[in-house]
Amino acid sequence: MKIDLTDTTASKINKALVQGRRAIGSPAVGMVLTLVIVTDEENAYDALKAASEASREHPSRTLVVIKRVSRSPRDRTTSRLDAEVRVGADAGTGETVILRLYGEVLNHAQSVVLPLLLPDAPVVAWWPVNAPLDPAQDPLGALAQRRVTDTYAAEQPIHELTARAEAYHPGDTDLSWTRITPWRSMLAAALDQVACEVTSAEVEGEEFNPSVELLAMWLAERLDVPVKRTLSPGPGLTGVRMETNCGPIVLDRADGSLATLSVQGQPDRAVALKRRETSELIAEELRRLDPDDTYASALKFGVDRLGEPVVHGPGSDGSSSSSSGRSKEASDAAAQDGSAQDASAQDQGSSDAGGAGKSGAAKKASAKAPAKKAATK
Numbered sequence: 559m560k561i562d563l564t565d566t567t568a569s570k571i572n573k574a575l576v577q578g579r580r581a582i583g584s585p586a587v588g589m590v591l592t593l594v595i596v597t598d599e600e601n602a603y604d605a606l607k608a609a610s611e612a613s614r615e616h617p618s619r620t621l622v623v624i625k626r627v628s629r630s631p632r633d634r635t636t637s638r639l640d641a642e643v644r645v646g647a648d649a650g651t652g653e654t655v656i657l658r659l660y661g662e663v664l665n666h667a668q669s670v671v672l673p674l675l676l677p678d679a680p681v682v683a684w685w686p687v688n689a690p691l692d693p694a695q696d697p698l699g700a701l702a703q704r705r706v707t708d709t710y711a712a713e714q715p716i717h718e719l720t721a722r723a724e725a726y727h728p729g730d731t732d733l734s735w736t737r738i739t740p741w742r743s744m745l746a747a748a749l750d751q752v753a754c755e756v757t758s759a760e761v762e763g764e765e766f767n768p769s770v771e772l773l774a775m776w777l778a779e780r781l782d783v784p785v786k787r788t789l790s791p792g793p794g795l796t797g798v799r800m801e802t803n804c805g806p807i808v809l810d811r812a813d814g815s816l817a818t819l820s821v822q823g824q825p826d827r828a829v830a831l832k833r834r835e836t837s838e839l840i841a842e843e844l845r846r847l848d849p850d851d852t853y854a855s856a857l858k859f860g861v862d863r864l865g866e867p868v869v870h871g872p873g874s875d876g877s878s879s880s881s882s883g884r885s886k887e888a889s890d891a892a893a894q895d896g897s898a899q900d901a902s903a904q905d906q907g908s909s910d911a912g913g914a915g916k917s918g919a920a921k922k923a924s925a926k927a928p929a930k931k932a933a934t935k
Contacts, residue, residue, distance in 0.1 A: 694727035754804035764792030
């Protein structure tokens with residue numbers, strides 16, 4: 559059931575929710591939390607779809623806050639609130655209210671959301687895109703016990719991690735961290751099976767993927783060993799190698815679905831390690847409402863302490879640059895041209911790395927596309 563309200567108020571929205579529940583024969587409220595989604599019109603559909611699927615596990619009242627930019631100066635000074643109320647089959651297992659804010663009310667979204675929160679129920683705020691640098695200080699984030707962002711959607715994901723670390727408050731989390739939960743579980747289980755000491759580690763994944771950085775920071779912080787990162791074509795994380803005094807432990811996933819776990823002295827094992835949908839990620843985050851201390855420790859370890867991986871290969875103008883200063887498209891083009899212009903890539907890569915790379919390492923890197931650079935802890 560859908561109820562459209564134009565130029566409305568929070569009081570009328572609450573009445574529409576009661577009316578909708580009675581119309582479908584479910585006057586009781588059986589929801590466990592309020593999920594506040596702050597997004598734009600372009601990404602609202604995908605976010606709402608993910609929240610609706612997650613509501614099967616966590617019945618909730620979902621409030622979608624969409625801030626609409628007015629075209630004329632007169633419209634920007636006129637406040638208006640439009641709402642769409644969904645209950646029953648149109649809202650999954652909970653209730654959904656889509657709020658579109660116009661004019662001056664854009665700066666006071668919390669005054670619209672506050673009357674619509676479920677009483678005596680926790681609040682989770684989620685920014686699928688364009689998250690504030692300090693979610694806890696955001697007016698909507700201040701209403702929530704948990705604040706979920708996604709640095710993968712940022713223009714500069716790696717720089718965004720640094721900003722998240724500086725502004726961290728208990729209750730903050732990130733879907734880039736949630737994506738590596740199966741990896742962390744698998745690596746921890748592999749170490750539990752052997753009585754070995756880890757001496758170093760290497761994390762391999764695609765460029766501009768903050769999950770690669772977070773996994774590397776987690777390993778470096780927990781194991782207290784140097785961690786090297788290698789750039790690969792992806793998808794996502796593609797492998798982790800831990801060197802131990804008993805032999806290497808390797809978790810390799812080349813296709814984004816099935817991984818191979820190799821432990822010295824044991825047969826290789828195939829493990830399911832597929833890339834998960836956003837609905838699965840947000841459902842995992844809704845399972846816990848307490849601060850994630852492990853995430854905080856890994857995040858505060860700092861990207862700078864890992865060092866920065868370098869991409870060897872000529873760009874469109876014959877020059878080479880690091881991963882932070884070039885677009886993904888340019889990196890992909892450099893990877894394709896690397897094998898055809900091997901000698902040029904070696905010379906330019908050695909210059910960019912400050913003499914850190916040897917010619918043999920450059921040849922190996924050009925064959926695999928992105929190069930490697932040892933990270934200092």
